[in-house]
Amino acid sequence: MLTIGTLAKRTGTKVQTIRYYETIGLMPEPERTRGGQRRYGQAELDRLSFVRHGRQLGFSLEAIRELLVLADNPSQSCVDADSIAQRQLKQVEDRIARLQVLQLELKRMISDCTHHSVADCRVLEVLRDHSECLTDHDQIGA
Amino acid sequence: MLTIGTLAKRTGTKVQTIRYYETIGLMPEPERTRGGQRRYGQAELDRLSFVRHGRQLGFSLEAIRELLVLADNPSQSCVDADSIAQRQLKQVEDRIARLQVLQLELKRMISDCTHHSVADCRVLEVLRDHSECLTDHDQIGA
């Protein structure tokens, strides 16, 4: 029987985050001691590892919730899990592409900056003048 | 004199976002009509363009706030603006690196998945089994 602190350490999660996962129904309500403290077993450790690993791969909690349902019903087809992962891959690739554009523009900004006065600072100039911008009106997704 | 809607269109911003920027002090309180509607001039258009462009480059609103102060005081050195941009570049590069690791692992997951039952789905397996993971315990920054 593990305390919440031990579970936290074993999975690289904060204690508050585990409680948060419980309130949103991602983790089950665990057993409690007579004094009301949470006690966890192997099943919960596995489930939390799954969740954390999914988060590390950039899956949203909603996607992880879907994947957990699939994992809990091992007789169904795995096409759903595959398509969730495909979706995730696409998102990751989009983000990389956009970040690479930013990287380029930031590098250009910085290398052109001659450290003189703000009056002729490339960094501020580029921000001021839209025409120098490589990017279009897309938003940066968090 | 521009209405908030026109300003929104010209800068690719939502109306609510402009009002939000006002509440957090990033945009000034503009003139109002007798009826209480906001009216903007060129200065506000420029300022908002600067903010939006900064956001597109992935700067946080706090970083943009700093940059605006610099832009408003053109006699100072531009080293500060440069170092803010450097900081941003580093963050962007870190994010790219981490995303590329994810990309690799997701690809591996997906290509190994043979679309049979969930019982032997690689996607779920990889999530279940930490030892197959390329990444360490780092968090995904939003």
Added chain:
DNA sequence: CTTGAACCTCTAGTCACTGTAGGTCCTATC
């Protein structure tokens, strides 16, 4: 003068946590 699109304020919701206050429990040591 009427219509209706665009504006207004205020509040709550999003995502995925994180932090704090104020109190209780568990366990090891004396």
Added chain:
DNA sequence: GATAGGACCTACAGTGACTAGAGGTTCAAG
């Protein structure tokens, strides 16, 4: 058995950067 203190508890507020909705008002064209 008493005590100390670290880990636990709940409940609530805050983060960043918006977004959405309700319910009401203003503006400009016809």
